[in-house]
Amino acid sequence: MQSLIEFFEKETNKKINMFKYNNEKITSNQNLIEFNNTTYVIEFLKDSILNHVNGHCYLFNQQNLDFDSLKNILNNLYEDVQIYNYNNYLLLVSDDILDIDCSTPTIIESETYSKTYIIYLEKITNIDNLDFKINITNELIDIIINDSNTSKFITLNDLIMYKVTSIASNNKQISSLIKYDIIKNIDKNLLTTGINFIENDLNISKTSNMLFLHRNTLIYRLEKIKEYLNLDLKNFKDAFIFYLSVKSFLNFMNNYNS
Structure with missing residues (x-):
């Protein structure tokens, strides 16, 4: 096609x-x-779209995009939407915010048998802004796909975080300030636990339930992170530094191994 x-x-x-x-x-x-x-x-x-795009825009990414099948699924799920094959993505435009969230990719994957990522670009009123955000997405899509901890529903805030960590991993001055030598020797389960704790709003109960960990096990892992990196993830600034450091490290390793 x-x-x-x-x-x-x-x-x-x-x-x-x-x-x-x-x-x-x-x-x-x-x-x-x-x-x-x-x-x-x-x-x-x-x-249609090139001159008159105006609405909430969602990009759907699949490795081998079956546009017709995906379009039919989305037309069954949502009413009064416009759907386009645009720059190798399926682009859905709606006047209103849709009930698309972290569960939606799973629903689509059960129908298409293809890993699906959805990027919500928020409301867009002109083609230049659309193309700008798509270009940013194109820069980051491989990082997003290679991030095993990521949700498959990506918001604009997520894109900002991915962009920042991408800059950090490719900037020698910033990289030299990050404790890569320590991070690379830390058990990956500890790193994953720290990332999930931050992404679950620094909430012990929420994170332990999501990871199926006993509360005491989670607290123990957070204490080990503090011991290794001198970062208390219950503190916003320390949590931010940990998140930036680990995400940029993982991005660097993915680039190194690819």
Whole structure:
């Protein structure tokens, strides 16, 4: 499908959206074509998204994007949304914030059998801002996918954190200030526990329930982190330094091993 879209974009010199025809009403910027005994809708994007994007935008990322299947699933889940094949993502635009959260990728994966990441770009009113946020996402998508601790629902705040840790791991001056030599020798379970504790709002009960750990085991691990790194994760500043240090370290190691 993607190669067919690229062919028509080259022939028409216009950005297009393309999907199987299901007897829906055809608008003025759409045309029908036959290909391999299947009818498709070609939708020229100039009059739809490129000039008139205005709404809450969600990017759906799958390694091998099956746009038609994913679009059908989302149309069954949500009403009054616009869906586009845009820059190798499925882009969903809605006038209102949708009930999309950390559980949504699991629902989609049960239908598509493909690992799914959703990036919520918040409300966007012009194409330049959309493309800017997509470019940032493109820079970070490999880091997001390689982060085994991450949720598959990514907010704009998450993108900021990923961008900051990416800068830290690639900046020699910042990297030289981080205790990589100590972090690399710490048991990964301790590091993962610390990250989850921070992502669960520094809440002992919430984190222990999520990790299926006894409360005392969690407290013991936090004390070991304090012993190794002199960072008390119940303190905001120490928690921030730990989060930045460990995330940038893991990003550095992923880049090193790739």
